[in-house]
Amino acid sequence: METAHKRPNYILIWVYLAVLTAAELALAFELPIPRNLKLLLLLFLAVWKAALVGLFFMHLKFEKWNLRILALVPLPLAVIFILAGMSEHIW
Amino acid sequence: MHWWLPPKASTFTGPIDGLFLAILIITGIAFVLVEVGLIWFVVKYRARPGRKAFYTHGNTRAEVIWTTIPAVTMVALGLISNHYWVQIKGRNSIPPNAYPIGVHAKQFEWQVTYPGADGKLGTADDFTVRNQLHVPVGRPILVQLSSEDVIHSFYVPQFRVRQDVVPGMDIKAWFQATVPGTYELGCSQLCGLGHYRMRAQVFVQTQEDYDAWMKQAAQEASQ
Amino acid sequence: MTSVAATAHGAHAHHDDRSFVRKYIFSTDHKIIGIQFLFVSLFFLLVGGLLAMQMRWQLGFPGKPMPGGGILPETMAPGGVILPEYYIQLVTMHGTFMIFFAIMPLLVGVFANFLIPLKIGTHDMAFPRINMWSFWTFFIGGLVMLSSLFVPDGAARAGWTMYAPLSARHDYSGASIGQELWSVSIIFVGLSSILGSLNYITTIINNRAPGMTWFRMPLSVWSLFITAILGLLALPVLSGAVIMLLFDQIIGTHFFDPGAGGQALLWQHLFWFFGHPEVYILILPAMGMVSDIISNGSRKPIFGYHSMVFAIVAIAFLGWIVWGHHMFVSGMNPTLGSSFMVSTLVIAVPSAVKTFNWMGTMWRGNLRFHVPMLHAVAFVAMFVIGGLSGIFMAATPVDMQIHDTYFIVAHLHYVLFGGSLFALFGAITYWYPKMFGRLMNEGWGKVHFWLTFIFYNCVFFPMHITGMAGEMRRLYDPNQYTFLQPLQPIRVFISISAFLLFATQLIFFVNFWWSLWKGKKAPQNPWEDNGLEWSLPSPAPHGNWERVPNVYRGPYEFSSPQVAEDYLPQYKKLPTDREPAAASAATH
Amino acid sequence: MTHAAAAVDQMRPPFPAERGLDVYNKKLGMWIFLASEVMFFAALIGTYIILRFGAPGEWARPGIVLNIKITAFNTFLLICSSVSMVKAYAAIQDGDPKKMRFWLLMTILGGATFVGIQVYEYIHLIEHGFVPAGVREGSELAALVANGTLPAATMGLYGSTFFTMTGFHGFHVTCGVISMTYLYLTKALPGKYSKNDYGGIETVGLYWHFVDLVWIILFTIVYLI
Structure with a gap:
């Protein structure tokens, strides 16, 4: 196997x-x-x-953790931006 | 010529000027500390032949101290500022009895709509005056801001009040004038080539004067 | 697959047989590209300065014909008297040129290109051809921006922040081609920065010399690395935003047009989401290079190297969650304002750590006041003022009063001129010998430094006062407001100081050009520094090293008790040093 | 040897990696570039989400303006081309350049067809009156707006965001097709790729899968929601 x-x-x-x-x-x-x-x-x-x-x-599943981090770094930033922009309309 | 914030003419001046002074003291201490330290080091440790500098890579305790002190100061400052911020701009900060005035900004003038005798905006007795903001003294004023075209900014330095006027948004700001007199309302957001002359007069009047003025102005407007 | 390193190895051998064009114009050599950036962005610095002088003329002497203003066309300044529509073009283009075409390329384009391979010990960038494109896209962007000054209806005129809808609709701003050229140019600049950053990050991660571990990298390389990450992630946001703005301008989309459901505040969110990391792009490399210079000038290891690195990382991280502090009075959700205020105030902490560490470095040192050191110390002194004045604006209630006034103008110039530009003058003087093989004139350097230091403070310090009094930014004629009329003497004082400041910069430019041909021949290591670049002859040859040196220690081993002299280069092997493990040891 | 470790060994290229991350420069550079691409699309998609969230009124229901069927086919096509790309990569890893050329060609064809269909869709939409500025007056869609099937208030935003997002995605696909064709002609056909040198295939593959990934997100949020 x-x-x-x-x-x-x-x-x-x-x-x-x-x-x-x-x-x-x-x-x-x-x-x-x-x-x-x-x-x-x-x-x-x-x-x-x-x-x-x-x-x-x-192949991210098979890469080392530091390359995975590199690939994932922008995602939280994008989420922060979108949430802040959306919060304009719910206050 | 004055070397300080403009004269105080609203209820916001107390907290804002106080906070300004507090920050000035904090930053003043830091400023003196750093600049005097720098000058002292520059004089004291200037190169002399045959001497070698002290070989060190740092000192953990010193670093912890000078990380902690600014951190604590800044968090405290943030909490105090936020306390006043909530009072001035917070979601529920506008006093319920505030007197409404509509301010419509367009390139390059301020159109001020007064509620007329019934004290409510959006009714038949409203009337509009260009570039003149009359407000009664000692009473919270609710300014309902709207814009015709681009972003403008409602700014009266003596009241310490500033709020951008954004097209497509209904923005409310409030203030309470404390000293009768004549002031200036300026646009503080670049709004085109006439930005520099987009100004209006602000008249803070006693309630009687204001009422008298309004009666007359409403008449003039209806003609 | 042949690695770049191997190619450079073989190619550079003993003599360099590339043609003139390959060598100096479409060059792929990181040092030449750095120097290309240097010449072009110094030119734009001069352009930005000239625009500022015209603004200062109008503010100091409103309505009077400007000396030499007669050459300007009727649409700008009839008879030399500046028109309001030309004034706001000056404001916009001064900001744009200084930020996108002077400070940013000077810090990143010049020094990231020039220093990174030299300081980490490699033959060239990871992708030399992409590096060349990074320069040429920047150059095209610069030409487009410059040309926009000469189109019939004038240049962009909505401030360098291009707040929509003023920037999006021609009938509001009064300019069409100028606004569109601005957008096109910024897209080029964004592309250039992304290509550059991509190169710097790859090079630093992958191509370090044997023994050059992460914590043996000089702080300049650390800060350029973090800056590259910021640029890589921030500039695409700007590009995206500007593309949408351009579409609003030319094909009638409605992103920022409130009339059709678009949102004016969305532009500000997008712009400052890019713009705040950008602010740190404009200061972090300066901090890094100043750290190098201060350690050298003090003949002492940098104080708290690790906390310096963590401070850079912390500033960069926090830089992503503070953008809303540009928008406290914009009508943004006030609860969002509270959280942005707190994160902004927290940034003061790593900044304070850096300042105290620089002072700690000077403490008990043996200070040599060469020209770069003077600038570096001035950087610390001025950055402190700029940093502290930022706290006023960070406190939201106080920001109500001083937002969009000259207080913010003073603040940002203390950081950008007192900070970045002082660091740049220092850094250019410092690495000039490695670029050109000659030293800049020391005496004139000192004259330039002292005059700049004095006039600079005369220009920007009084702006705090006029700002407190409520003088708004970007006013063509502040005397329109009665409460601003008494401030006219201050404005005259600022303007005269500004003219002198500008004249002083000519000393620098003359010194720069004169030294290119007539400067003193530079020795290999004129400042007795530790970095790898000083193991090369001045100027550094194409391909840098025949064989990359091994690295035995950190970059700041000054006054080490191990040796008699007061510096100990990273590449110098002492009998006690072990050879670093071969090639790819770094990760295993 | 565990399953994962074996797979890691499989992924590691036999040609020399530079020092540092143990990933060769080209591949690392592509990943870094993709990070910046994520931010670019975050700006475009974020704008769409924020504008739609705060829109003055309802958004047009899916399926009225856009042709879902043809786009669903297009989505499937892009997924297929992603598989063929990874097949090409696997083939050259196994040292089979012939198979690699076949799969690479399939990928190029898939990508080109995708772009073709998108261009067709654009023409179709514009003919029916759906343009970046919203709805063209006097068109078929303008009638739908007039009878209330489509909301008048948000059609401008719909047009702006739709054409910008899908347009830039299409631009990326086009760039991918061009660079794959370039690699096919200059590297794959002359037989320059081998078991020991397939960096170009892996790198362009990463880009291609990223473009596919963006489309997966776009398809859902633009066409289905």
């Missing part, structure tokens, strides 16, 4: 991504659920898909 799984099964991840995309479409247009819940689920699915691409296609 150790040598057989040297690299992730890319085709499997491709199927995974395709299924998630289909799920997103179904969620967005077919499921009659409250709008806010729908929004949350869609964002969750998008992040999930993005994480799959980052972890397996861009």
Whole structure:
């Protein structure tokens, strides 16, 4: 087993991504659920898909921690900015 | 010519000038400490032939001390400032009995809308005057700011009040004048080539004078 | 894959057979690129200064014809009398040139390029060709910005901060092509900075000499590294924002147009989200180079090296969460204002740590007052004033009074001129011999320093006073306001001092050019410093070292008891030193 | 040897890394560049979120203006091209340049088709009256705005953010296609990549996956929400 799984099964991840995309479409247009819940689920699915691409296609899962940090540094900054900008409208 | 903040003419001057003075004292101490220290070192430790400098890489205790003192001072300053900030600009800072005046800014003039006899904005007896802000003394004034075009800024130095006027936003500011007299309202945000002349007169009047003026001005406006 | 290092190794051999164009114009040598940045940005510094002089003329002598102003066209200054619309162009372009085309490229473009490979011990940048593009995109951006001064309806005129919607709509500002050229130019500058930062970060992470561990790097390299990270992450935000502004200007989008649901405050959030890290881009490299120079001038190790490094990192991190302090009175959510105030005040702590550490370095030293050292000490003295005056603005209630007045003008010039520019004069003098092989004239350097120091304080200190009195920024004629009329004598005093300050800078420029050809030939290590760059001949050759030196110790071993002389270079092997582990030891 | 450790060894290039992070310069440089790209898209996407959050009124419901079906196909196409890219990378790691060329060509085709479809979509939208400034007067969509199917107040913002975000994404895809084509012609065809030298493929691959990743986010927040 150790040598057989040297690299992730890319085709499997491709199927995974395709299924998630289909799920997103179904969620967005077919499921009659409250709008806010729908929004949350869609964002969750998008992040999930993005994480799959980052972890397996861009090999972040197999990189050292310091390269992972480099890749993740901008994300909190972006989140801070968006939250501050949104807070303008809820006070 | 004066060398200090402008004369005091609103209730904000107390806390703001006090805070200014407090910061001036704190920073003054730091300033003297550093500059005198620098000059002293420059004189005392200037190079002399045959001498070698003291070989050290630092001193942890000294560093902890001069990290802690500014940290504590700054946090304290932040808490005190925030106390006043909440009173001046906080979400619930506007006194409920404040007298409303509408100020509409456009390139390059201030259009001041007065509530008329009923004391409410948005009613039929409102009237608008260009570049003249009359306010009764000793009464909280609610200024409802709006802009026609670009960002302007409502600034009366003697009141220590400043608020940007942003198009697309309804911004409220308040102040309470304490000294009757004539002041100037200026635009302090670059708003185009006429920015420098976008000014209005501010008249702080006793309630009787204000009422008399308003009666007359309302009449003039309706003609 | 051939590594860059290996190529440089082979290529530089003994004589340099590159053509003139490859050597000096489309050069990929980090030192030449640094020098290209130096010449171009010194030129823009002069342009920015000239614009400032015109503003000072108008403020000191409003309505009087400016000497030599007759050459300006009717649309700017008919008969030499400056028009209001030209005045706000001056304000805008002075800020833009000084920040984007003078201070930032002088600190980062010049010194990151020149110093990083020399100080960490490598042959060149990781990506020399990208480095060349970084210069040329900057140059194109500069040309575009310069050309905008000459278009028919004039240059951009919404302040260097370009607050929308004034900047977004031509009918508000009165300029169309000028505003658009500004946006285009800034996009180029952003691209240039991103390409540069990418290079600096990769080079510092990957290409250090054997033995050059993270905590043996000079503080100048540390600060340039952190600055590069700030630039890498901040400039794309500016580029994005300016692209949207440009779209608002030319294809009618509505990002910042409140009439169609856009948000004017959004521009300010975007701009200052970039702009505050930018402020630290403009001061951190200066702090780093000053640390190097002060340690050298004091002949003492830097006091608290590690806390200096952590202070740089802390400032950079905090720099991302304080941008709202530019917007306290902008109508921003006041609760957000409270949190921005606290984070802003906290920044005072690492700044104080750095100041005290510089003083600690001078304490019990053996101070040599060469020209760079004079500038470095002046940097500390002036940076303190600029830093302390920042506390006034950080306290939100006080900011109500002094926001957008001359107090802030004084503050930012104390940091940018008293801080960055003094450090730059020092740094240029300090590394001039390694760039050109000659020393700048010491006597004229001292004259320039003292006159600058005096006139500079005469110009900017009184601005605190007029600012406290309520004099707003960017006023074409403050005498419009009766309460500002009594301040006219101060304005005249500032203006005259400013003219003298500008004249004094000509001493520097003349000294710079004169020394290029006539300066004293520089020895290899004129300042008796420890850095790796001083192991090279002056000027440093193409490709730097035949073989990169090994590093045995930290960069500030002055007055070490181990040796007789009062400095101990990083590359000097003492009998007690062990060889650093080979090549990729750093991570294993 | 654990599973993860084996995978790490697999990922490490056999050609020499520079000192420091143990990642060769090109790859490290690409990651650093991607960090700045994240901030660029954060500015654009952040603007969209903030504007939409504070918009004066409802946003147009998904599916009225934009053609979801064709875009869903496009999304799938981009995911496929990401897989083909990683297949090319795996092939050259195994020392199979022929297979690598095939997968790289597939990736280029996928990317080019994506851009083509996007251009088609843009033309289609503009014909129907959806432009960066909002809704063109007298167009098909203007009628929908008039009868209340589309909210008048926010169409300007919708146009601005949609065209800017997808436009810059498309620009990035185009750059990716151009650089992959360049590498294909100058490096892959002449056989310059081998088991011992595949830095270019890995680096351009990182960029390509990043562009895919951005699209995954954009597709959700622009087309589905």
